[in-house]
Amino acid sequence: MIGLIDCNNFYVSCERVFNPRLDGRPVGVMSNNDGCVIARSNEIKPLVKMGAPAFQLQQLVRSGQIHLVSSNYELYGDMSRRVQSVLEEYTPEVEPYSIDEMFAHFHGFTPAALLEHARELHHKVRQYTGIPVCVGVAPTRTLAKLANRAAKKIDGYGGVCVLNAGSAELKGILQRTPLDDIWGVGGRLRERLAVMGLRTAWDLAQQDHKAIKRKFSTTLERTVIELQGKPAIDMNDPSEGRQRIMTSRSFGRLTESKAEIHEAIRQHGQRSAEKLRSQDSLARAVMVFLKTNRHRPDLPQYSPSIVVELAHPTDDSREILHAASHALEEIYRPHYRFMKAGVMLLDLIDANRQQLSLLDTPQSGAERERSHKLMATLDELNKKMGRGTVKLGTPSPGAAWHLRCAHRTPRWTTRWEEIPKIS
Structure with missing residues (x-):
């Protein structure tokens, strides 16, 4: 589940x-x-x-x-990390989906025990972090999304909904869920499905997934399979949508070398920026995370993450790599042997609908245009000559990280000088 x-x-x-x-x-x-x-x-x-x-x-x-x-x-990034740390007390397999959503795997529970486990998790996250959450559990990610929506919208669930395969409860929710409330089904797709007489998630779940693939796409085929209770969507599937973009990879061997980890972060950051531009999105923030091997209890464990805000929504690899490098400096600690590193781009917006700042000047507009041309040239060269032909090295230091945040509250959990004071 x-x-x-x-x-x-x-x-x-x-x-x-x-x-x-x-x-x-x-x-x-x-x-x-x-x-x-x-x-x-x-x-x-x-x-x-x-x-x-x-x-x-x-x-x-x-x-x-x-x-x-x-x-x-x-x-927000630190509070997200704290929520994740609580979840990891209940399951070792936690997959961040965005800064405020995480998938978790639960194995070996009876239906009654799983419901109780989910309710305890729901309570403990609020108790230990102060953050209210809703928990949806089901056989697949798509159904878990629907279960979470039910937990949030239907008061009787009390913030926790567990849907078991083949249950009357699952069937009822599918029958009451319109197509555009299904993960990955947008307005245009809904209209095309409506022409076929499909109105609800239940209608879509009754379709033959191979026929759906022939008429539509592999992406919708996977959705149908997931609605039928069989997992078909992987965490890093490129069709997941635009909430976040993550690039990560396990190392060929454990390493504590900061230089090696930095190189991996640069590669992941550049790849994430390429994906961002390919779907015409901009990112507002960058998350960097590291992981040690939890299967090696003989080694010290440390799996940090941090979110760095970007000065403005961007798809420029240089700005993203600068933020990622800054993030690594904050979280890296020597004497830990890391097995994995990753970069996640957060709070994505449509590049064609971004809201310009009132502080914009002709110079900032010209800089955006130069950035767009440079990134387009870089992508075109890598497309023609092969991915990775043109790479960016370590970003130059000295860029301004302080933003205009006239009403920003203290960074209570990460800055000693801003820690709450009791008088």
Whole structure:
């Protein structure tokens, strides 16, 4: 069985952990350089649309109707790591899907024991981190997504939903789930399926997956197989969507060499940036993680991760590698033998719909254009001559990492000088 653990209103929840006065208040989190609203509490949703420019909301802020804070990716990344560490107490197989969602594998449980296990996990994450979560468990990732949605939307589940293969409960949820609520099924695909008389997840699950592949794609075929209760989607499947892009690989041998690990991070960062550009997306943040071998209890264990905020949404390999290098400097510790490293690009947005900053100048616009041309040339050369023909070395030091974050809360968990003080 596979579980999906989704942190509720994650960015806002992180802020509320250290500022309980925000509980119950309409709270929004702003994007890089305080440009627009990128995360909302339930209370602010009737008042503020996603992506609303922050400058248009100042009257609501001054009147006390809403509360806006600057994005604090260092805090969010650390809180995500803490949530993951709690999950790893309940299962050794945890797969981050995004900064606020993680898949977990559960083996050897009876249905009753698994439900109790999931409820205990749900409680402990909130108790140990302060972050509220919903837990959905099912035989496949696609069904786990639906179970998580049910746990979140249906009060009777209390935040935890376990769907067993072939159960009447699973059938009922599939029959009540419209096609566009299925993971990976978008509006255009829904319209084409509607022409065939398919309206719900149950309708799609009854189809022959080979026929679906012939009419549509391998991606939709996998969705059908997953709806039928058989795993078909891998964690690193390129068709997973645009929430995040991850590139990682186990080393050929254990290493504690910082130079070797840095080289791996550079390779993964460049590959992630290529994937980002290929799907016309931009990233707002970069996560870097390292892993030691948990199957070697004779060796010291250390599996850190960190999120670094980018100065602005970007697909430029140079900026992504600079952030990844900065992240490695923060988390690397000597005397640990690492077996794996990875780079994850987070908070992706459509490159064709990005919101420009009010601080943009002709110079910054020209720089974006130069960046676009450079990356396009790099991709074209690698396409013609073979991947990796043109590579970037170690980014030059000295770039400005301090952003305009006029309303950023303290980085409570990662900075000694910002640790909470009790008087």
